[in-house]
Amino acid sequence: EDIILELVDLKKHYPVLGGVLRREVNSVKALDGISIAIRRGECLGIVGESGCGKTTTSKAIIRLHDPTSGKILFHPNDREEPVDIASLSPRQLKKKNLRHRLQMVFQDPTTSMNPRMLVKNIIAEPIKEQEKLSPHDLEARVVELLNLVGLNKDHLFRYPHEFSGGQRQRIAVARAIATNPEFLVLDEPTSALDVSVQAQILNLLHSLRKKLGLTYLFVTHHLLVVKYISDRIAVMYLGKVVELAGTDSLFENTCHPYTWALLSGIPSTDIDETRERIILEGDVPSPLDPPSGCRFHTRCPFAIKVCSQIEPQLIDTGGDHLVACHRSHDTRALFHNHATKG
Ligand code: SF4
Numbered sequence: 001e002d003i004i005l006e007l008v009d010l011k012k013h014y015p016v017l018g019g020v021l022r023r024e025v026n027s028v029k030a031l032d033g034i035s036i037a038i039r040r041g042e043c044l045g046i047v048g049e050s051g052c053g054k055t056t057t058s059k060a061i062i063r064l065h066d067p068t069s070g071k072i073l074f075h076p077n078d079r080e081e082p083v084d085i086a087s088l089s090p091r092q093l094k095k096k097n098l099r100h101r102l103q104m105v106f107q108d109p110t111t112s113m114n115p116r117m118l119v120k121n122i123i124a125e126p127i128k129e130q131e132k133l134s135p136h137d138l139e140a141r142v143v144e145l146l147n148l149v150g151l152n153k154d155h156l157f158r159y160p161h162e163f164s165g166g167q168r169q170r171i172a173v174a175r176a177i178a179t180n181p182e183f184l185v186l187d188e189p190t191s192a193l194d195v196s197v198q199a200q201i202l203n204l205l206h207s208l209r210k211k212l213g214l215t216y217l218f219v220t221h222h223l224l225v226v227k228y229i230s231d232r233i234a235v236m237y238l239g240k241v242v243e244l245a246g247t248d249s250l251f252e253n254t255c256h257p258y259t260w261a262l263l264s265g266i267p268s269t270d271i272d273e274t275r276e277r278i279i280l281e282g283d284v285p286s287p288l289d290p291p292s293g294c295r296f297h298t299r300c301p302f303a304i305k306v307c308s309q310i311e312p313q314l315i316d317t318g319g320d321h322l323v324a325c326h327r328s329h330d331t332r333a334l335f336h337n338h339a340t341k342g
């Protein structure tokens with residue numbers, strides 16, 4: 001298997017200070033030991049409700065924050081040794097050019113773009129950090145990038161506010177690919193856009209991945225978006241991965257009760273109409289004090305005694321389909337019976 005990025009038991013805990021001495025009294029377990037191997041050239045989707053740890057994962061990869069423990073192994077190619085991004089200092093990250101080889105596109109491009117900069121300079125900035133080009137060559141490179149994202153040289157001397165949301169996201173994508181990265185983290189890149197524009201940006205991202213040989217980590221709370229764009233999908237709940245499978249397998253052979261509940265919430269015109277519904281009771285528990293054993297046991301209709309005592313591990317149930325549930329072997333029958341009774 002050709003792996004490009006491997007998350008190994010990655011954790012991010014935020015300290016909670018208390019008492020007169022402001023000592024650490026607890027921690028928010030935003031990410032609590034996730035292990036995922038991302039294959040070169042694939043689009044891996046991460047899906048889950050807000051607070052499940054998906055954005056924490058994406059920010060750790062590009063080191064917008066430092067993980068508490070665990071590894072982020074980047075395997076550039078078979079000629080270079082893997083590097084642990086989690087353990088490098090900002091200087092080492094720069095020296096190894098990792099800030100350019102792994103890039104990120106955010107949900108809202110306006111917050112990551114200087115409103116007083118011309119599009120030409122927004123896209124040229126990362127290129128100038130990486131290589132010295134003559135002004136003529138630099139502009140030619142920026143035009144080439146604009147063309148790649150469906151814009152053109154007429155857009156060079158305009159400001160971000162002169163563009164629509166979809167066009168601004170195209171500019172953000174052009175800037176992200178300007179340094180020829182191998183890996184792109186896309187964090188809700190279409191969530192702020194109208195549905196019709198969303199489809200255009202998804203199609204653009206899909207074709208760029210094929211054309212440029214990129215690997216994507218695509219983070220979203222939107223199940224149909226993740227289904228459309230991803231080769232494989234990881235479902236997260238309270239800082240853990242609960243199910244990880246190929247997109248078709250995840251939708252057709254759903255094994256984890258949480259995934260089933262998420263999927264059964266999609267309107268039936270968009271998805272398998274025969275899917276029995278599971279409606280989740282209660283809110284997601286606090287990551288300050290996550291439930292013991294399986295974190296989903298407080299809301300799972302199929303919980304048994306062992307579920308609150310022992311944490312289920314993420315194991316392969318066959319066919320590259322990983323599930324963390326004590327009852328994964330008979331959940332499909334459980335889903336069906338639940339619906340018949342319900
Ligand atoms: Fe439900 Fe138990 Fe499976 Fe957790 S381990 S999802 S509580 S059946």
